[in-house]
Amino acid sequence: MMQIKRLFLPVLLLISISAGAQATIGLNAQKTYDITPADYGLVFDTIRIPTDDGASLFGWHLYPGEKSDKSSKKSVIISHDGNGNMGNALEQAGKFLGLGFHVFMYDYRGFGKSSEFNVSPKFFIYQQFATDLTGAIEYVKKYHALLSIDLYGYGIGAGLSLGVGANNLKVHRVIADNPYTTFETVQNRYEIKTGTRIMMPMGYSPTLLEPKMALEDKGEHLRGILLIVGEQGSIMTNADMLELQALKKKVTTIYTVKGVDNDKNFSSNRDEYFKQIKAFYEKFPD
Helix, strand or coil, rough: CCCHHHHHHHHHHHHHHHHHHHHHHHHCCCCCCCCCCHHHHCCCCEEEEECCCCCEEEEECCCCCCCCCCCCEEEEEECCEEEEEEHHHHHHHHHHHCCCCCEEEECCCCCCCCCCCCCCCCECCCCHHHHHHHHHHHHHHCCCCCCEEEEEEHHHHHHHHHCCCCCCCCCEEEEEECCHHHHHHHHHHHHHHHHCCCCCCCCHHHHHHHHHHHHHHHCCCCEEEEEECCCCCCCCCCHHHHHHHCHHHHHHHEEEEECHHEEECCCCCCCHHHHHHHHCCCCCHC
């Protein structure tokens, strides 16, 4: 009986690790919002963002002060990691509000109250999400023309922010927390780590969706890029960020979060995280 226990526990542990990794990297769309800006007493509007292909995205515009206060001329668009919905990024949003930014949050199609879309947990990302972020950029430029536009994303949102940002002249700076470099890199490393093959888009534009390709060919207009990576990053590593930095060396800086994998980049030390972001803006101002 003791031999059975010794064999059984490692198997359970392996299953648990594999399932946890799948939940982290595969898409997990949540329709309902566990928390909203109203729960924090924030000043905000609900917004609807149209996309070029006919989708309608649900979002929030968070104000850094009263709506009547027009002093702030800067904005940031937040793109989340595909796990849950945009409500999970409200803590990060609050930090940007403290830095005086208008914050625009949105959900990809299939998430929250955005248009219906079949989101499979077998997929890492969909190419349509780049269209969604582009729609958010166009919305801000159309209805808030005086605001500058920066992008902040984590997980898949980080890779999207780099790819779309490099292609869109309206974007000034990009902050990318744990961005992927190429789909092939993520797919291969994830399969080695878990034994599971994550699905990727087909028929997409690499110079739009893959940061490495995008920064090689585009992005000369970007005034600053901040790459955030965990010191113990497993799927994406500090070496990957150095590779991206080399493509736009003059405007790119890296913040390596000590002692964590990438899922703890923000939560391990929130104050230091935004201290680094504040320093980034001081180094690369408008």
